[in-house]
Amino acid sequence: MNRPTTTSKRQTKATQSPSKRTCKTTPPETAQVDSGPMEERLTEQFRSLRLPMFRDQFQSSADRAAAEDLSHVEYLAELTDLECQARHESRIKRLMTNSRLPLGKTWETFKFDRLPLSVTRQLESLREGSFLDRRENVLIFGRPGAGKSHALCALANQLVQQGRSMLLTTCSLLVQQLLIAKRDLRLQKFIKKLSRYEGLLIDDLGYVQQDREEMEVLFTLLAERYERGSVLLTSNLAFSKWDQIFKDAMTTAAAIDRLVHHSVIIELNVPSYRVETARQTKSAGQSRKGSKQKSTS
Structure with a gap:
């Protein structure tokens, strides 16, 4: 029975390796990153997630966090507080209208x-x-x-x-x-x-x-x-x-x-x-009338 030579094994390995390397280096389509500016992308994402305060305040809060040397957690907590407060006020307004x-x-x-x-x-x-x-x-x-x-x-x-x-x-x-x-x-x-x-x-x-x-x-x-x-x-x-x-x-x-x-x-x-109230109004009117008569007499 003929055994494969060492050369044929190397040739087989050589022909397989390029396809393996291609698999490892080609990123999946879902991993492709939008080429637009980061701020625009975040704005659209917050709008899609229905987070209006995140959408409107994330940049100004980020600037303040950088100026005040806030941690990432403190920055996130500030944004979250704003969002929760806005949602609470919106809910109260809706309940008041419905009431x-x-x-x-x-x-x-x-x-x-x-x-x-x-x-x-x-x-x-x-x-x-x-x-x-x-x-x-x-x-x-x-x-x-x-x-x-x-x-x-x-x-x-x-x-x-x-x-x-x-x-x-x-x-x-x-x-x-x-x-x-x-x-x-x-x-x-x-x-x-x-x-x-x-x-x-x-x-x-x-x-x-x-x-x-x-x-x-x-x-x-x-x-x-x-x-x-x-x-x-x-x-x-x-x-x-x-x-x-x-x-x-x-x-x-x-x-x-x-x-x-x-x-x-x-x-x-x-x-x-x-x-x-009617009695008080009538009484006040009579008092004013009496005072006016006294002043003219």
Whole structure:
């Protein structure tokens, strides 16, 4: 049997080695580097990654890091802080828009000096928002003009600032939306959409006298939301008069039971703010008129 000579082995090795060397030295296509400037490439990458603060601030932050002799970690931490802050502010702005809260009814503009100290403390304790985690309700009662709606909106505004999702609606509008959803065979879908909000604010429960169909959709919402999400509502009617809303004693008792089971009840037993303001304005006008008459006599 003929054995291959040493020369043939060397020839075979020589013919194979060039292809091996080519494999090692040819870079893969994915490793090819863009020939554009580094800043432009980073800008496009940050835009693609949706990092607007990185995109807008990386160069100025890099210049400052070089001037202040910051480490790579400190430079990255500064950029990351800017990005997180921007995202937080954007989220709060989006939550505020979605909440439909009025701009003027805030914590800062509410007249706390009109309230008993015990009520002020109740509202203060709710500001930190843990009742939302416990799916507890907030029920605010009082006469017309007592400040129920303002207190509700002021509280919700504080919670939105903490990143909580809230939605304000009037009882009459909510009932009409529920009726339309029921007519279109999407009532459960609409109620599920409302469940995305940690707090559902229902203003003026009791001002509109519902018929039986309206009462049924409202009760359905309250029953579905029971222990699944917080309801914050205002009403000028005491519980003893809620049969005007839900029409029959059994449904009224069932609705009250679901709302009260896990709840904080706040009673604003104070005079109408609008009436007080009107009286003060009238009194001030009469005083000015009297002073003017004295000066002319």
